[in-house]
Amino acid sequence: LGMTLHARFGRTGADADLDEAVTVLRQALDATPADHAYRIGCLSNLGNALQVRFQHFGTGRDLDEAVTVLRQAADASPAGHPSRPLCLSNLGHALRSRYDRTGSAADLDEAVRIGRQAVEAAPTDHPNRAIYLTNLAVALFDRFVQVEADADLDESIDIARQAVDATPRDHPDRAPRLSNLSLSLETRYEHTGVSTDLEEAVEVGWEAVQATPAGHPNRARTLSNLGAALHTRFTRSADATDLDGAVQAWAQACASTAAPASMRVAAASRWGRAVARARGPAAATEAYAAGIDLLPLMAWRGIDHPDRQHLLETHAASLARDGAACAVDAGRLDLAVELLEHGRGMFWSQLLDTRTDLTALQRADPDLAEQLHRCRAVLTRPVPTGDHHSAPSGETRLRAARRFEELLDLVRALPPTEHLPHPDRFLRPPPVHTLLPEPGQDPTVIVNLSRWRCDALVLTHGGVELVELPDVTEKQVVTEANRYLDALHTFETGRRDYTDRFILEMAITATLEWLWDYITRPILDALGHATIPRDRWPRLWWCPTGALTVLPLHAAGYHHTTNTVHDRVISSYTPTLRALHEARVRPESTQPREILVIAIPETPRREPLRGASIEQDLLCASFPATHRTLLTGPHATHDTVLAEISRHRWLHASCHGTQNMAGPTEGGLLPYDWDTAGPISVTDLTAARHLGGEFAFLSACKTATGGVTTLDEAITVAAAMQHAGWRHVIGTLWRVWDESAATISREVYAHLVRDGHLDPAHAAWALHRAVRTLRDDAPHSPSIWAPFIHAGP
Numbered sequence: 001l002g003m004t005l006h007a008r009f010g011r012t013g014a015d016a017d018l019d020e021a022v023t024v025l026r027q028a029l030d031a032t033p034a035d036h037a038y039r040i041g042c043l044s045n046l047g048n049a050l051q052v053r054f055q056h057f058g059t060g061r062d063l064d065e066a067v068t069v070l071r072q073a074a075d076a077s078p079a080g081h082p083s084r085p086l087c088l089s090n091l092g093h094a095l096r097s098r099y100d101r102t103g104s105a106a107d108l109d110e111a112v113r114i115g116r117q118a119v120e121a122a123p124t125d126h127p128n129r130a131i132y133l134t135n136l137a138v139a140l141f142d143r144f145v146q147v148e149a150d151a152d153l154d155e156s157i158d159i160a161r162q163a164v165d166a167t168p169r170d171h172p173d174r175a176p177r178l179s180n181l182s183l184s185l186e187t188r189y190e191h192t193g194v195s196t197d198l199e200e201a202v203e204v205g206w207e208a209v210q211a212t213p214a215g216h217p218n219r220a221r222t223l224s225n226l227g228a229a230l231h232t233r234f235t236r237s238a239d240a241t242d243l244d245g246a247v248q249a250w251a252q253a254c255a256s257t258a259a260p261a262s263m264r265v266a267a268a269s270r271w272g273r274a275v276a277r278a279r280g281p282a283a284a285t286e287a288y289a290a291g292i293d294l295l296p297l298m299a300w301r302g303i304d305h306p307d308r309q310h311l312l313e314t315h316a317a318s319l320a321r322d323g324a325a326c327a328v329d330a331g332r333l334d335l336a337v338e339l340l341e342h343g344r345g346m347f348w349s350q351l352l353d354t355r356t357d358l359t360a361l362q363r364a365d366p367d368l369a370e371q372l373h374r375c376r377a378v379l380t381r382p383v384p385t386g387d388h389h390s391a392p393s394g395e396t397r398l399r400a401a402r403r404f405e406e407l408l409d410l411v412r413a414l415p416p417t418e419h420l421p422h423p424d425r426f427l428r429p430p431p432v433h434t435l436l437p438e439p440g441q442d443p444t445v446i447v448n449l450s451r452w453r454c455d456a457l458v459l460t461h462g463g464v465e466l467v468e469l470p471d472v473t474e475k476q477v478v479t480e481a482n483r484y485l486d487a488l489h490t491f492e493t494g495r496r497d498y499t500d501r502f503i504l505e506m507a508i509t510a511t512l513e514w515l516w517d518y519i520t521r522p523i524l525d526a527l528g529h530a531t532i533p534r535d536r537w538p539r540l541w542w543c544p545t546g547a548l549t550v551l552p553l554h555a556a557g558y559h560h561t562t563n564t565v566h567d568r569v570i571s572s573y574t575p576t577l578r579a580l581h582e583a584r585v586r587p588e589s590t591q592p593r594e595i596l597v598i599a600i601p602e603t604p605r606r607e608p609l610r611g612a613s614i615e616q617d618l619l620c621a622s623f624p625a626t627h628r629t630l631l632t633g634p635h636a637t638h639d640t641v642l643a644e645i646s647r648h649r650w651l652h653a654s655c656h657g658t659q660n661m662a663g664p665t666e667g668g669l670l671p672y673d674w675d676t677a678g679p680i681s682v683t684d685l686t687a688a689r690h691l692g693g694e695f696a697f698l699s700a701c702k703t704a705t706g707g708v709t710t711l712d713e714a715i716t717v718a719a720a721m722q723h724a725g726w727r728h729v730i731g732t733l734w735r736v737w738d739e740s741a742a743t744i745s746r747e748v749y750a751h752l753v754r755d756g757h758l759d760p761a762h763a764a765w766a767l768h769r770a771v772r773t774l775r776d777d778a779p780h781s782p783s784i785w786a787p788f789i790h791a792g793p
Helices: 002-012 015-030 039-057 060-075 084-102 105-121 129-147 150-165 174-192 195-210 219-237 240-254 261-279 281-298 305-315 319-329 333-343 346-355 359-364 366-379 391-412 474-493 498-526 546-550 577-585 610-622 638-645 717-723 738-752 760-777
Strands: 444-448 455-460 463-468 539-544 570-573 595-599 628-632 650-654 695-699 728-732 788-791
Touching: 002 015, 002 039, 015 039, 015 391, 039 060, 039 084, 060 084, 060 305, 084 105, 084 129, 105 129, 129 150, 129 174, 150 174, 174 195, 174 219, 195 219, 219 240, 219 261, 240 261, 240 281, 261 281, 261 305, 261 319, 281 305, 281 319, 281 333, 281 346, 305 346, 319 333, 319 444, 319 455, 333 444, 333 455, 333 463, 333 577, 346 577, 359 366, 366 391, 444 498, 444 577, 455 498, 463 498, 474 498, 474 546, 539 546, 539 577, 570 760, 577 717, 595 610, 595 638, 610 628, 610 650, 610 695, 610 738, 628 638, 650 738, 695 717, 695 738, 717 728, 717 788, 728 760, 738 760, 760 788
Parallel strands: 444 539, 539 570, 570 788, 595 628, 595 650, 650 695, 695 728
Antiparallel strands: 444 455, 455 463, 728 788
8 A cells, every 4th residue: 555655646746645655654564573574675665755755845854764764674685685686776775865965975975885786686687677777877976976076977877878778668767767867968068078968968858758747746857857958058059949948848847746846946946047147137037936936835844944944055045036136137126025025034934924823813713723723833843852753753743734734725715704804815925015114114125136136125115116236246245255254263263362353353344344335335325324314313124135144234334434334324134024024013012021131151161251240230230120030050041041031021141142054043042051951042932932022132142143054044043033022132243242242231221221111112223322332432343343233123
């Protein structure tokens, strides 16, 4: 039954068949004694189904389990056993897939070695020989891509030919084997320039497409590989017919509903890049829009965040930004904003979906509301440490996610009612016009970086306006960001003496001046902010994209003059427009009007924080004992801090902070027991039990620093607090000095606290004033005052 379900999935791409196949094959394995002759087959069948599910959804836990199970099958197959070649080949295929996921060269080398053993162990007339040849050919091709050893590519092509020759013309696996050969030939042409390889790649690619039935899950892959070969031939011959054929192939692959979403997104990206280069960015808008529409399907809520992050990094690193640039080039500014909102911050959008109030739905349809609530309870439950490979946990999440999507369809099909007037819009991205500033609110500026063009999109109550940045390229910004991050890293890991400090200040200063010249001055001039305000200070919300998400736009300028952002506007940040909109319309917190003070001057295995004691004394003097809770030293444990955060309206955390630039959801605040309990991470802070408050001052290092692998996800501790319901958040972009943190804290609270109560409405103004005062005292030391930022309305 499991194998039949697996086979039907292979023909139709029905997700439910694949899930049931895995479940049934687990039952088959559990029912088979350890010494039973058929156990090898049970292990192998389950491992293959798990690997296919990984390829379809990108679920890392499935792939790890597939390797484990297939290794058990191979180990249980002694030399001479009739199943040994198949078990070895399946294990090699899974190891090669894991190399694609993790980049482990050891996995790839083992996949090649085991693949050779499988081929050598099988008779030349064995009916499965073509499978073993194909898996070895693909592993050799991947190793060529990794190390560019010509011998691997040549051998891969020779073995791929043997696999095709060993496959009957009417066999359903002939098409994907032809497609693999086409891709290898096209790659060798790009490497050597031998035109016969390219012509054969196109010919074989066409044959593969013609041999793949419409609606088959493999059709997207064969179309994509054909598109690559045709496009490569177009770049050589400039024959528009080849370009048209490539575009048509990629467009059809993108529309193949039975194929993995990641493959469809990759096809859309290649389609868009090819059209933009050949016909101009405006012509590529449709392609990018098609790919961006698929991102929620690819990075869907049924898989763990690291898997979603990997898929976005691999297939959609700049898709939204490039699509927006194409829309700008076409004069469609509203669409550009919409594409950026739909294609960036997937993690936050899905989080907001699982935290959205269901009151209106409860009144319209209580049963659907209750079912959604139960699904969300599963989806917001973090995977326990050590349980990452737990199959039941993973499959429970998959079932809940699939049911969540089914329930959304049911809600959106409801008739409009007084309580739910637009059910068709339920948990869909809000239209752009609903995210524009209200009358009297200052603008939000999205600064979009793309390989095609760079621009600022200014959102006002009247609509979207364009400020072109013709002197800026994405490559330039990446170079500046790398130089800036390298300087910060060098200082963090160096001696941090006077010389290191001087080098750091010079590097930050150079970055701030470059940002002023190329990014912020043109924008402020276009908005009419060319001088120091005389009366009301205007505000500006920055929504950076790409490499700009790690750069201090708010502090740009020449600070020995008044040509600075600080001297023209009050800056705030928002990761997405929806995040700012949610903060503006969120009801006032119902938590007690009290502050939680976390002060940890001494943290195990970390440097002392002298400023934490100063800030603790300041806050104890500002808030009476009845209006504050103090957690300090050993009392500030991981679990205690998390429990207390959700019971307070205001928060001040003076402690160490950390960030993992490659895995930003692992960054967080360090409690006293961090070395055993771990940091208070982004995942912890966004758990459903946290209700949010009105004001959070994160006086810790790197709380507003995001990751570098998926820049447009903008995952920071400060953003986590904002999405968890905290209206105003003050965070830091890098390591902060004890003295400056204490000074900023003193100035901010002096403006916000009256009679033991805090009014956060003017938090951005208070921070701006405090930073300008500190800046005026030390304009040539930006490391002191530039890291502090505000997020919120």
